[in-house]
Amino acid sequence: MDALVNKRIAKVMKGDQNAFAEIVELYQHQLYQICYRMLGNKHEAEDIAQEAFMRAYVNIHTFDQKRKFSTWLYRIATNLCIDRIRKKKPDYHLDAEVRGAEGLDMYSKIANDDQLPEEELMRMEVQERVQYEISRLPDKYRAAIVLKYIEELPLAEISEILDLPLGTVKTRIHRGREALRKQLSNL
Amino acid sequence: MKACPENIVHAMNDYLDGDISSTDEATLKAHLKSCSDCQKLYHELSKTIAFVQSASHIQAPSDFVQKTMARLPKEKKKANVQRWFKQHPLLTAAALFCIMTSAMLFSNFNNEQQFSFTKQPNLVVEGETVIVPEGETVVGDLTIQNGDLRVEGELHGDVTIVNGQYMASSGVITGEIEEIDKAFEWLWYTIKSGIKEAASIFDNSNVQPE
Numbered sequence: 001m002d003a004l005v006n007k008r009i010a011k012v013m014k015g016d017q018n019a020f021a022e023i024v025e026l027y028q029h030q031l032y033q034i035c036y037r038m039l040g041n042k043h044e045a046e047d048i049a050q051e052a053f054m055r056a057y058v059n060i061h062t063f064d065q066k067r068k069f070s071t072w073l074y075r076i077a078t079n080l081c082i083d084r085i086r087k088k089k090p091d092y093h094l095d096a097e098v099r100g101a102e103g104l105d106m107y108s109k110i111a112n113d114d115q116l117p118e119e120e121l122m123r124m125e126v127q128e129r130v131q132y133e134i135s136r137l138p139d140k141y142r143a144a145i146v147l148k149y150i151e152e153l154p155l156a157e158i159s160e161i162l163d164l165p166l167g168t169v170k171t172r173i174h175r176g177r178e179a180l181r182k183q184l185s186n187l
Numbered sequence: 188m189k190a191c192p193e194n195i196v197h198a199m200n201d202y203l204d205g206d207i208s209s210t211d212e213a214t215l216k217a218h219l220k221s222c223s224d225c226q227k228l229y230h231e232l233s234k235t236i237a238f239v240q241s242a243s244h245i246q247a248p249s250d251f252v253q254k255t256m257a258r259l260p261k262e263k264k265k266a267n268v269q270r271w272f273k274q275h276p277l278l279t280a281a282a283l284f285c286i287m288t289s290a291m292l293f294s295n296f297n298n299e300q301q302f303s304f305t306k307q308p309n310l311v312v313e314g315e316t317v318i319v320p321e322g323e324t325v326v327g328d329l330t331i332q333n334g335d336l337r338v339e340g341e342l343h344g345d346v347t348i349v350n351g352q353y354m355a356s357s358g359v360i361t362g363e364i365e366e367i368d369k370a371f372e373w374l375w376y377t378i379k380s381g382i383k384e385a386a387s388i389f390d391n392s393n394v395q396p397e
Contacts, residue, residue, distance in 0.1 A: 014274075017259065024252045032247035046248060050255045057259050130242045149239045155204065174200045181228075181235045 005069045012060050020060075024053050027070065030151060031077050037146040038081035040135030048084060052077035068157070075161045078143045085139045118186075126187070133183040141176030148173050191218070191225050199225070203232055292374050304331040309340075315351075319358055328362070349373060 005026070011019035031052060036045035055076050056063075063072050121129065134142060147158045159169045198215040201207040207215075219226050248254075272279045302315045309323040315334040319325050323340040330347045338358030345362035346353065353364055367376050 017256070020259070021252060021256050024255050028247040028251050028255075029244070032251065033245055036245055037242070046251065046254075049247065049251070050258050053255045054258050054260075126238065127242050130238050134239065134242070145239065149236060150242065150244075152240075155206065170200070170204060170206075173204065177200075177203065177232055177235060180239065181231050184235050184238055185231065187238065 002068065006065050009060065009063065009065060009069065012057070020057055023056075023069075027053075027073060030070070031073065034074060034077055034146055034151060035081055037131070037134055037150050038078065038139075038142055039084060040131055044084065048080050049077065052080055055080075071157055071160050074147070074151075074153075075163070078147070078161060082139050082143060085142075121186075129187060130184070133180055136183065137176055137179055141172050141179065144169055144172040145176040145180070191222060195222075195225060199229055199232070203236065289374075292377055302332065302334045304334060305329050316354075321358075347376075349376075 005023065008019045008023050012023070028049070032045055032049045035049045035052070036042060039045050039048065052073065056073050063069065121132075124132065134145065137145060143162060144158060147153050147161060148155070153161070155166060155169055155173075159166045162169060164172075194211075195215060195218050198207060198211045198218075202212060202215055219229060304310070304312075304317050305328065307325050307327055307329060309320070309325050311318040311320050317329075317331055317334055317336050319336075319338045319340045319342050321339040324343065325340070326343045328344040328346070329336070329342065330349070331351055332349045333351060334348075335351045335354055336346060336348055337354045338360055341359045341361075343361045346360060346364045347367065348365070349367045351366075353366060365376075367373055
């Protein structure tokens with residue numbers, strides 16, 4: 001697979017756009033899926049996934065062929081998704097702890113702010129509900145959870161995609177998992 | 188939640204990450220058997236993971252590839268050229284050499300717009316016309332640039348005229364007459380004389396040892 005992809009990339013570097021179409025073909029579903037789970041919206045997911053492919057194409061000469069192409073591509077996509085999410089949210093300092101609530105920070109406040117009423121949640125189908133709860137996670141937990149449980153990538157690769165130390169990735173997955181557990185407890 | 192040992196929480200997370208040592212796993216399992224809170228937590232977390240993973244795989248729209256390709260920038264000619272240069276360094280160097288050489292030759296041709304001629308005794312100059320006067324004899328080759336030649340006397344040697352003309356007259360020339368008017372011919376002439384010079388050096392070096 002990697003050898004096949006690298007062959008295509010070599011062609012793209014020589015200016016062969018058709019070879020890039022084959023790369024898009026190969027990764028479209030995974031990339032679209034990541035974007036959809038991150039953003040929770042089909043139109044945005046399509047837009048960002050296309051943008052990610054476009055940036056990969058334009059910057060293909062910066063890709064180091066000794067590394068894994070999918071890691072590089074997912075990294076472009078998750079960064080674009082996180083940018084998009086942050087543009088939509090007001091500018092809080094999310095890591096700041098909330099006074100008088102030990103261990104709670106702004107994440108929990110935001111997460112609770114935009115919760116739908118209980119009866120509406122109950123009417124949702126399970127998959128819809130899961131997507132809704134994922135989209136309520138803070139973006140940094142969301143990326144880690146999506147890569148770990150939906151793309152089922154190894155921790156080392158997630159750490160490379162998110163450009164974070166392994167320990168941080170683990171912490172984010174643990175916290176994301178814990179947050180989801182609470183959010184899904186009535187399911 | 189009851190305060191269970193910190194290491195149990197760590198072990199549970201490691202276990203769920205699929206990244207746990209066998210001793211930690213044994214400790215965790217032993218604890219889970221005795222602690223209903225942790226058991227509940229473990230089940231809830233496993234259920235959460237199962238839910239998240241059940242969010243079935245979705246597919247990109249069918250026209251995704253086509254739409255993506257439409258968004259790509261058109262290949263720039265400049266990028267093409269740059270890539271070509273990068274991939275063919277030797278050809279690039281050769282092309283650059285050719286360009287510089289020809290530029291030099293052409294600039295020589297253009298720079299030498301001034302009237303000039305080989306100094307020989309007995310020559311008379313009127314404006315930009317070199318005259319071999321009647322009754323005089325000039326011995327040796329004559330090169331004239333950007334000027335004309337009129338021979339009324341005798342000239343023993345070859346004549347080269349660049350950007351000018353030889354005006355036929357009653358004089359006598361023993362030798363070849365060459366008129367060069369165009370840049371290309373000038374180039375050709377330069378190359379030819381270059382080769383001749385090289386050849387003569389070669390001849391000389393053959394001769395010297397004797």
